[in-house]
Ligand code: HEM
């Protein structure tokens with residue numbers, strides 16, 4: 414294999430890796446409307462594109478391994494990419510498999526994140542500079558062949574999933590599986606990996622409500638129950654790979670805060686976990702006290718948790734003890750929780 418083919422194979426792998434990693438996070442950000450499926454499909458095509466290059470890359474790997482240098486990091490990188498790919502395909506075809514509380518999707522995303530520093534070292538140590546001649550008709554055709562191969566691979570995996578009636582055929586546009594709709598006790602309890610279920614005494618619990626033009630108010634659990642009068646049916650689609658449709662009862666945020674015209678709405682949990690929403694979301698957000706007909710369980714966010722219809726699970730802040738209007742726009746805050 415010519416060095417030019419090797420270089421182009423490695424550059425194509427780089428593009429696919431960056432594309433797959435980026436589209437994975439975009440997929441975590443989208444809500445799951447039918448047209449958001451395009452993100453999952455693109456993600457799958459980019460990811461499977463890596464597999465279509467295996468015949469070419471394996472020649473490069475064999476040649477590289479024959480050279481005298483330290484290969485440990487490159488091999489570890491290869492293992493991480495393989496584990497991530499396998500777990501991603503398992504999740505999308507065989508369903509939400511779980512081993513000791515760790516799901517295939519956790520392994521998929523976890524291995525991809527751990528692979529990042531290995532990828533950076535791998536590429537920096539083996540620079541493959543694009544050349545002007547890479548912009549040829551031939552390269553364009555090769556790129557189209559890789560894209561076609563990747564799309565075919567995706568189509569084949571989907572066709573087998575549907576034909577064999579694998580669980581993957583029933584997944585939502587986000588790739589999530591339905592668990593416990595209408596049955597709160599069957600709905601999984603998951604939180605952002607930095608968070609855990611706190612112990613809260615409802616007798617001493619208070620919600621702090623503040624806005625710049627008014628003194629801060631504090632409401633106890635009883636006061637919240639007295640104004641908890643709005644019911645809403647919404648789909649909670651967790652980035653952990655499951656979704657459930659439930660009926661929630663609670664207090665609309667605009668009822669609690671009054672009109673919100675500018676700035677952002679910041680919702681904070683007793684654990685410190687925080688999410689910021691644009692002002693106009695005030696009419697759609699609900700602070701729930703009940704799930705189904707019963708008060709929330711600790712795992713599902715008792716005594717008060719946010720219901721954010723149309724947003725992924727990590728926006729649905731649990732154990733809320735503070736709601737405030739802040740002057741800066743919500744896009745100043747990180748799109749994903751950092752703590
Ligand atoms: C799916 C992603 C990739 C995997 C799993 C992977 C893995 C490997 C492995 C195991 C080797 C042989 C061991 C070694 O040379 O130390 C290798 C060689 C090599 N890799 Fe990668 N690699 C990937 C992507 C890339 C990318 C994106 C680049 C650069 C843009 C790259 C550049 C190279 C080069 C130049 C060699 C040959 C080194 C030599 O012949 O001495 N690889 N790769």
Ligand code: HEM
Pocket residue numbers: 429430431433434436437438440441453454456457458459460461463497498501502504505506518521522525526570584586587588589
């Ligand atoms: C370079 C890293 C990555 C690669 C190569 C990759 C590749 C893949 C592949 C091949 C699939 C299976 C697609 C299918 O057969 O339908 C998949 C599914 C999935 N990946 Fe990734 N992925 C990567 C990183 C990520 C990251 C960082 C995230 C999230 C932040 C993510 C989230 C997902 C989700 C949610 C699915 C399920 C989608 C569905 O079932 O339609 N991936 N990935």
